[in-house]
Amino acid sequence: MTITVPQGTEVRADTGRPQLPPPRGELSEAVHAYLRGVGRSLPDRRSTAGADPYGEDLQLALHLAYELHYRGFDQVPDAVEWDPDLLRLRSFMEERFEDALRDRCGRFTDVDEAFAALLTEPAEGHGVSDHLVRDGTREQLREYAALRSVYQLREADPHLWVVPRLRGRAKAAMMAIEYDEFGCGRPEAMHARLFADLMSDLGLDPSYGRYLEAAGAQTLATVNLMSLLGLHRARRGALVGHFAALEITSSPAAARISAAMRRIGAGEAAVHFYDEHVEADAVHEQLVRREVVGGLLADEPELAGDVAFGVEATVLLEDELAAHITGAWEAGRSALRVPLDDLTGAGRDEAGQGEDV
Numbered sequence: 001m002t003i004t005v006p007q008g009t010e011v012r013a014d015t016g017r018p019q020l021p022p023p024r025g026e027l028s029e030a031v032h033a034y035l036r037g038v039g040r041s042l043p044d045r046r047s048t049a050g051a052d053p054y055g056e057d058l059q060l061a062l063h064l065a066y067e068l069h070y071r072g073f074d075q076v077p078d079a080v081e082w083d084p085d086l087l088r089l090r091s092f093m094e095e096r097f098e099d100a101l102r103d104r105c106g107r108f109t110d111v112d113e114a115f116a117a118l119l120t121e122p123a124e125g126h127g128v129s130d131h132l133v134r135d136g137t138r139e140q141l142r143e144y145a146a147l148r149s150v151y152q153l154r155e156a157d158p159h160l161w162v163v164p165r166l167r168g169r170a171k172a173a174m175m176a177i178e179y180d181e182f183g184c185g186r187p188e189a190m191h192a193r194l195f196a197d198l199m200s201d202l203g204l205d206p207s208y209g210r211y212l213e214a215a216g217a218q219t220l221a222t223v224n225l226m227s228l229l230g231l232h233r234a235r236r237g238a239l240v241g242h243f244a245a246l247e248i249t250s251s252p253a254a255a256r257i258s259a260a261m262r263r264i265g266a267g268e269a270a271v272h273f274y275d276e277h278v279e280a281d282a283v284h285e286q287l288v289r290r291e292v293v294g295g296l297l298a299d300e301p302e303l304a305g306d307v308a309f310g311v312e313a314t315v316l317l318e319d320e321l322a323a324h325i326t327g328a329w330e331a332g333r334s335a336l337r338v339p340l341d342d343l344t345g346a347g348r349d350e351a352g353q354g355e356d357v
Contacts, residue, residue: 017074018209020064025057027093031064034086035076042085048092053100054320056337058093059220063212065090066227070154071208094228101225105312111293111304114241114311118248128322129256131329138264141257142202143335144325145195146211151223152195153208156181161230162239169295170240177247177284177292194276197269204340214336214343218321225317229310237303240296241310247288249318250281 020036023029027047033039051058067073068081080086108114132141156178163174183189196206204211229239258274297304328335 017071018212020073021213024060027051027057027061031061035073035080042089045092048096051096053096054217054221056217059217059224062093062224063220066224098228101313104316105309108308108312109305111307114308118245128325129253131326132260133256136260140329141260141264142204142340145199145202145204146340147215147219149199149211150215150219153192155191158226158230159243162236165233165236166296167299170292173287173291173295177287180280194273198273201267201270214338216337218324222317222321225313237306238310240293241307242314244288244293245311245314247281247284251278254278
């Protein structure tokens with residue numbers, strides 16, 4: 001199956017890797033230069049200790065370091081993934097980010113309390129999906145898709161890292177959910193592919209990493225949390241909590257966005273992505289709570305606090321992203337750092353030929 005992209009989009013060599021986005025400060029500038037082979041040194045712990053843990057600079061620098069464990073960047077050698085100096089800087093940035101999160105979390109130490117809060121606290125009325133189903137314009141739905149593409153075009157990838165760190169019930173159930181996320185063996189049904197189809201339907205470029213430049217720190221923080229938890233065995237409990245939070249809250253929001261897509265007259269592919277998540281995530285919710293979380297805690301009950309932290313940190317960052325997006329829209333502004341029409345080749349409704357995801 002061929003994914004189409006808007007006509008007029010700049011054609012790049014099909015490496016499957018994104019271009020490095022422009023830096024946003026001293027940390028990201030140093031990482032950017034190092035990845036391009038023109039920087040000789042990287043910042044020390046003192047530099048990261050003074051950085052805003054949720055700011056554009058640290059979040060982009062951390063994302064650049066993490067992306068090396070996914071597809072990497074065009075013209076950046078694969079070997080840089082395990083460069084010791086870059087890994088050292090990454091650990092300093094991770095420490096700064098995680099410490100800030102833990103300072104704001106801690107409301108729950110009991111997993112059942114954390115899940116009960118997800119299910120009972122009022123969430124409707126002020127979230128992004130509520131805005132979209134009620135007042136969302138076609139352009140706002142396109143902006144939302146562009147922001148979410150930073151994760152959705154690699155949907156479920158960071159969660160696979162937890163599989164070899166689980167056993168028994170938890171591992172079997174996690175693999176059952178992941179098998180569904182990856183299309184049950186059919187590439188055209190992979191959730192990342194379905195999102196690429198959605199983007200094409202909305203006149204967006206579905207190339208992996210295409211809208212990284214437009215995504216602000218709030219978006220990057222939600223994605224960086226997945227990598228932070230996924231890349232470290234010691235954080236396996238928190239990653240399970242993160243995964244559970246996503247699955248538990250996904251289905252109702254997906255139903256609202258699906259309705260918003262229908263209201264603006266979006267195509268079949270745009271509607272199908274969210275319809276698929278309404279059904280799939282309702283099933284996944286039960287499986288992840290009973291078998292993934294239940295199995296993990298039956299094997300390692302001492303990880304209950306980590307699972308609760310994963311839930312709470314996920315909700316915290318998702319709420320901040322939602323506040324940023326709806327605040328911008330309600331003020332009549334774009335939610336993107338760079339509006340779609342200002343990105344080369346973006347912001348068009350016509351579709352041309354593009355690359356497979």
